[in-house]
Amino acid sequence: MMRPVDEKESFAMEVETIVDSSVSSVKRYPPEMPHNGPLSSVAYSWILWRILKRLSKSIKVVIFGTKINILLPFGPLSIVLHFLTENHGLVFFFSLIGITPLAERLGYATEQLAAYTGQTVGGLLNATFGNATEMIIAMYALKNGMIRVVQQSLLGSILSNMLLVLGCAFFAGGVVHSKKDQIFNKAAAVVNSGLLLMAVMGLMFPAVLHFTHSEVQYGKSEVALSRFSSCVMLIAYASYLVFQLKSHRNLYHPIEDEEGLNEADLDEDEPPELSQWEAISWLAILTLWISILSEYLVDAIEGASDALNLPMAFISVILLPIVGNAAEHASAIMFAMKNKLDITLGVAIGSSTQISMFVIPFSVVVGWLMRQQMDLNFQLFETATLFITVLVVAFMLQDGTANYFKGLMLILCYFIVAASFYFHTDPEKDD
Amino acid sequence: MFFSLLAFLTFNLEETSFCTLGFLTELVNLRIGTKEKAIRFHFGIKEMSGKLRVGFDSQTSSKMGSMDGRSDHEFEDESLVSPMELTKMTNGLTGIHHGSFSAVEQQKSIDNINTSLLRSLKVILFTSKINILMPCGPLAVVIHHLTEDQGWVFFLSLLGIIPLAERLGFATEQLALFTGPTVGGLLNATFGNATEMIISVHALKGGMIRVVQQSLLGSILSNMLLVLGCAFFCGGIVFMKKDQVFDKAAAVVNSGLLLMAVMGLLFPAVLHYTHSEVHYGKSELALSRFSSCIMLVAYAFYLVFQLKGHNESYERVNEEGGQNEGGTDDEEVPEISKWEAIIWLAILTGWISVLSDYLVDAIQGASAAWNIPIAFISVILLPIVGNAAEHASAIMFAMKDKLDISLGVAIGSSTQISMFGIPFCVVVGWILGRPMDLNFQLFETASLFITVLVVAFMLQEGTSNYFKGLMLVLCYLIVAASFFVHVDPSPVQDKKP
Numbered sequence: 001m002m003r004p005v006d007e008k009e010s011f012a013m014e015v016e017t018i019v020d021s022s023v024s025s026v027k028r029y030p031p032e033m034p035h036n037g038p039l040s041s042v043a044y045s046w047i048l049w050r051i052l053k054r055l056s057k058s059i060k061v062v063i064f065g066t067k068i069n070i071l072l073p074f075g076p077l078s079i080v081l082h083f084l085t086e087n088h089g090l091v092f093f094f095s096l097i098g099i100t101p102l103a104e105r106l107g108y109a110t111e112q113l114a115a116y117t118g119q120t121v122g123g124l125l126n127a128t129f130g131n132a133t134e135m136i137i138a139m140y141a142l143k144n145g146m147i148r149v150v151q152q153s154l155l156g157s158i159l160s161n162m163l164l165v166l167g168c169a170f171f172a173g174g175v176v177h178s179k180k181d182q183i184f185n186k187a188a189a190v191v192n193s194g195l196l197l198m199a200v201m202g203l204m205f206p207a208v209l210h211f212t213h214s215e216v217q218y219g220k221s222e223v224a225l226s227r228f229s230s231c232v233m234l235i236a237y238a239s240y241l242v243f244q245l246k247s248h249r250n251l252y253h254p255i256e257d258e259e260g261l262n263e264a265d266l267d268e269d270e271p272p273e274l275s276q277w278e279a280i281s282w283l284a285i286l287t288l289w290i291s292i293l294s295e296y297l298v299d300a301i302e303g304a305s306d307a308l309n310l311p312m313a314f315i316s317v318i319l320l321p322i323v324g325n326a327a328e329h330a331s332a333i334m335f336a337m338k339n340k341l342d343i344t345l346g347v348a349i350g351s352s353t354q355i356s357m358f359v360i361p362f363s364v365v366v367g368w369l370m371r372q373q374m375d376l377n378f379q380l381f382e383t384a385t386l387f388i389t390v391l392v393v394a395f396m397l398q399d400g401t402a403n404y405f406k407g408l409m410l411i412l413c414y415f416i417v418a419a420s421f422y423f424h425t426d427p428e429k430d431d
Numbered sequence: 432m433f434f435s436l437l438a439f440l441t442f443n444l445e446e447t448s449f450c451t452l453g454f455l456t457e458l459v460n461l462r463i464g465t466k467e468k469a470i471r472f473h474f475g476i477k478e479m480s481g482k483l484r485v486g487f488d489s490q491t492s493s494k495m496g497s498m499d500g501r502s503d504h505e506f507e508d509e510s511l512v513s514p515m516e517l518t519k520m521t522n523g524l525t526g527i528h529h530g531s532f533s534a535v536e537q538q539k540s541i542d543n544i545n546t547s548l549l550r551s552l553k554v555i556l557f558t559s560k561i562n563i564l565m566p567c568g569p570l571a572v573v574i575h576h577l578t579e580d581q582g583w584v585f586f587l588s589l590l591g592i593i594p595l596a597e598r599l600g601f602a603t604e605q606l607a608l609f610t611g612p613t614v615g616g617l618l619n620a621t622f623g624n625a626t627e628m629i630i631s632v633h634a635l636k637g638g639m640i641r642v643v644q645q646s647l648l649g650s651i652l653s654n655m656l657l658v659l660g661c662a663f664f665c666g667g668i669v670f671m672k673k674d675q676v677f678d679k680a681a682a683v684v685n686s687g688l689l690l691m692a693v694m695g696l697l698f699p700a701v702l703h704y705t706h707s708e709v710h711y712g713k714s715e716l717a718l719s720r721f722s723s724c725i726m727l728v729a730y731a732f733y734l735v736f737q738l739k740g741h742n743e744s745y746e747r748v749n750e751e752g753g754q755n756e757g758g759t760d761d762e763e764v765p766e767i768s769k770w771e772a773i774i775w776l777a778i779l780t781g782w783i784s785v786l787s788d789y790l791v792d793a794i795q796g797a798s799a800a801w802n803i804p805i806a807f808i809s810v811i812l813l814p815i816v817g818n819a820a821e822h823a824s825a826i827m828f829a830m831k832d833k834l835d836i837s838l839g840v841a842i843g844s845s846t847q848i849s850m851f852g853i854p855f856c857v858v859v860g861w862i863l864g865r866p867m868d869l870n871f872q873l874f875e876t877a878s879l880f881i882t883v884l885v886v887a888f889m890l891q892e893g894t895s896n897y898f899k900g901l902m903l904v905l906c907y908l909i910v911a912a913s914f915f916v917h918v919d920p921s922p923v924q925d926k927k928p
Contacts, residue, residue: 221916
C-alpha cells in the first residue's frame with residue numbers, strides 16, 4: 001500500500017498517526033482512541049480531522065484514481081451551459097461526455113462493494129447496477145413521455161453490446177494474440193446466447209402481433225400484451241438470478257472468482273480500496289449525480305437532434321448506449337487482450353441478457369405505473385434488426401474461437417446498423 | 432350407442448369369428464413362442480406383475496405357477512387360462528393340438544369371448560384414472576341436442592376427447608407390441624397424432640380452414656414449448672443437483688429436420704405476403720398443394736429411413752418406449768390381445784370422430800359465448816386435448832431421467848405434424864374441394880418460424896435444467912397471451928358446405 005506512505009510524507013506529523021490509524025481502520029472498524037483522555041475536544045477535532053482525511057483519500061481514490069475522470073468537469077459544464085445558452089447540441093454533447101466517467105466510477109464502486117458482500121449479493125449487485133446508467137436514462141425519458149427514445153436506447157444497448165463491444169474485444173484480442181485463435185468456453189457462451197435468444201423472442205411477439213394487424217383492439221391489446229409479457233419476463237429474470245446464484249453456483253464460481261480477481265485489476269494485488277460504507281455512499285452519490293446529468297441529457301435530446309442535424313433514432317440507438325456501455329466496453333477489451341475471453345463474453349452477453357430480461361420489462365412496468373404507453377412494440381425495423389443480430393451473433397459464438405477478423409466483421413456490421421439508423425425515421429410521429 | 436355397438440360386436444364375434452379368434456390366438460402364441468426371446472429382449476419383459484391378463488403372453492412354463500395366484504378375479508379366468516396353458520405347453524406341435532385346441536375353444540369360446548371382452552373392457556376403461564372424464568363425451572352429445580349452450584358442448588367434448596386420446600395411445604402401444612418394431616413404428620407414426628388429424632378433417636369438412644391451420648400450428652407450438660418446457664422443468668426439479676443430459680446428436684438431427692419441414696411450409700405464406708404471385712390467391716393454393724405432395728413423399732422417406740436404415744437406434748428407443756410408455760407396460764406383457772387392440776383402436780377412433788364432430792360444430796358458438804377469439808381456441812385449447820397424453824408421458828420420462836424419450840416424443844410429434852399432418856390435410860382438402868393451403872397468415876407463420884428456430888438453437892448443447900424448462904413454459908405463456916389478443920384479418924370460414 002504505497003499511497004498512505006506518500007500521504008505520510010506530504011503531511012505533518014500528527015497526520016501520520018491519524019493516517020496510520022485510518023489505514024488500519026479501513027480494514028477493521030474499531031475506532032482507535034489512543035488519546036481518550038480528559039481533552040475530549042481534542043479527540044473530537046481529531047475525529048473530525050480523521051474523517052476529513054479519510055474523505056479526501058477516498059475522493060482521491062475514486063475521483064483521481066483513473067485517467068478517464070478528466071472528463072468529469074464536463075458534467076457541471078453542461079449544466080452551466082443549459083442554463084446559460086439555448087445550445088442544446090452542446091448541452092447534450094457535454095452531458096454525454098460527463099456521464100461517461102460517472103458510469104465507470106459507478107462500476108468501480110459496485111465492484112468494491114461486491115468484494116465485501118460475498119458472491120451472492122455481489123452477483124445481485126452487479127446484476128442490478130450493471131446497467132444502472134441505461135436504466136436511469138430510460139426512467140427519465142419515460143417521465144418525459146419519450147417512449148421511442150426509451151425503446152431505441154435499450155435496443156441500441158443490446159446491439160452495441162453484441163456487435164460493438166464484442167467486436168472490439170475480439171479485434172483487440174486477436175491483434176494482440178495474432179498467432180493463433182483465441183478460445184473461450186463454448187458451453188457457457190451457447191447457454192447464454194440461447195437465453196438471450198429466448199428473451200428476445202419473448203420481446204418480439206407484441207411487435208409481430210401489432211405488425212400483422214391482427215390485434216383484437218388495434219393498439220390497445222398490444223399494450224396489454226406487452227405488460228403481461230413484461231411481468232412474465234421479470235419472473236423469468238428473478239428465477240434466472242436464483243438459478244445462477246443458488247443451483248449452479250459451481251458453474252459460475254470460476255468466472256466470478258476471476259472477475260473478483262481481475263476486474264479493473266485492483267483486487268488482484270490489493271485489498272479493496274474503499275471501505276464498505278465508503279463504497280455504499282459513493283454508490284449513492286454517483287447514482288444521484290448520474291440522475292441529475294441524465295435529466296439534462298434527456299431534455300436536450302430533441303434540441304440536439306435539430307442542432308446537430310441527426311435523426312433522433314440515431315441519437316437514441318447509437319449515441320446514448322455508448323455512454324452507458326463505455327465502462328463495460330473498456331473492461332471487455334482489456335480482458336480480451338489478456339486472453340480472458342470468457343469474462344469478455346460474460347460481460348457482453350450477460351449485459352445484453354440483463355437488458356432484455358430485466359431493464360426492458362422493468363421499463364414497461366414503470367411506464368405502466370407512470371401511466372405511459374410504453375410497450376414492447378419496437379417497430380418493425382428495430383425488431384427485425386434485433387432478431388437478426390442476436391441470431392447471427394449467437395450462431396457465430398458457437399464454435400468457441402475468436403480472431404481479429406471475426407471482431408472486425410462484427411464491428412463493420414455495427415457500422416452498417418448504425419448507418420441504417422442514420423437514415424431511419426419513424427413512420428409515425430414520436431410520442 | 433356405445434354399448435349397443437359393443438353388443439353388436441359381441442354378437443358378431445360370437446357368431447362368426449370364434450374360430451378365427453381361436454385360430455389367431457394360436458397363431459399369435461406360435462409366433463410369440465418362436466420369437467419369444469426376441470420380443471422379451473426387445474420389450475424387456477421380465478416377469479409378470481399382479482395384473483390381469485388375457486393369458487396369451489410369452490411366459491415360459493416356469494411362470495405358470497405365478498399365473499394361478501394372480502387370477503383372483505373371476506372364476507372364468509381359470510377356464511380361460513387353462514386352454515391357453517395347454518396351448519403353450521404344446522408349442523410347436525401344430526397338427527395334433529390344432530385340432531384339440533379348436534375343440535376346446537369351440538366349447539368355451541363363447542364364454543372366453545365374453546370374459547375376454549369384459550376383461551379388456553376392464554383393462555381399457557377402468558385402469559386409468561383419466562377415464563373419469565369419459566362420461567363428459569356422451570354428456571356433451573346430450574347437451575348438444577338439449578340446449579343451445581355451445582360453450583358447454585365445446586368444453587365437455589374437449590374433456591371427453593382427452594381420455595379417448597389417451598386410450599387410443601394405449602391401444603396403439605399394445606398393438607405395436609404385437610407387430611414388431613417396424614410396423615409398430617409406423618403405427619405410432621400414424622396414430623400418434625390421430626386426434627389432431629381427426630379434428631382437422633372434421634373442421635375441413637365444415638369448411639373451417641383457419642381452424643385447421645391454427646390447430647395444427649398450435650399443436651407444433653405446444654409440443655415444442657409447453658410439453659418440452661414442462662418436461663425439462665419437472666425433470667430439472669427432480670434432479671436439481673446437476674443438469675440433465677440428453678443425446679445431443681439425435682436432438683440436433685431431429686430439430687434440423689423439423690426446421691426443414693417448417694421451411695417447406697413457409698414458402699407459400701412468404702410468397703403470398705410479398706404479393707408476388709402470378710395469380711394472386713390461386714397460385715399460392717397450387718403451390719401449397721404441390722408442396723404438400725412433396726412433403727408427404729419426404730415423410731415416406733423419413734419413415735423408411737428411420738425404420739430400415741436406423742433400425743438399431745430406433746429399436747432401442749422403441750424398446751424403452753414399449754417398456755415405459757404410459758407406464759403400464761413396465762415389465763409387462765401386452766394386456767390385451769391383438770384383435771382386441773385392433774378393435775379398440777377402431778372403436779376409439781370412431782368415438783373420437785363422433786365427439787370431434789360436435790366439438791368442431793361448437794367452436795364458433797363457444798368463442799362467442801366465452802368471448803375468446805377463435806384463434807385462441809384453435810391454437811391453444813384444441814392442441815391441449817390432442818397432446819394431453821404425450822404431455823403426461825413426456826413429463827414422466829423426464830422425471831425418470833430418460834430425457835431422450837421425452838425429446839423424441841415432443842420433437843417427433845412436431846415433426847410428424849409438420850411433415851405429415853399438415854400436408855395430409857392440404858391433400859384431403861384438395862380432395863374435398865376446400866381451399867386449404869399452407870398460407871398460415873403472417874402472425875402464425877412468424878410465430879412458428881421464430882419458435883422452431885429458437886428451440887432448435889436451444890437444444891443444441893445437450894443439457895437441460897429447470898430454468899430452461901421454465902423459460903420455455905414462460906415463452907409459451909407469452910405466445911398464448913398473444914393469441915388471446917389476436918384476431919384474424921380474414922374470416923374463419925371460407926366456405927359453408
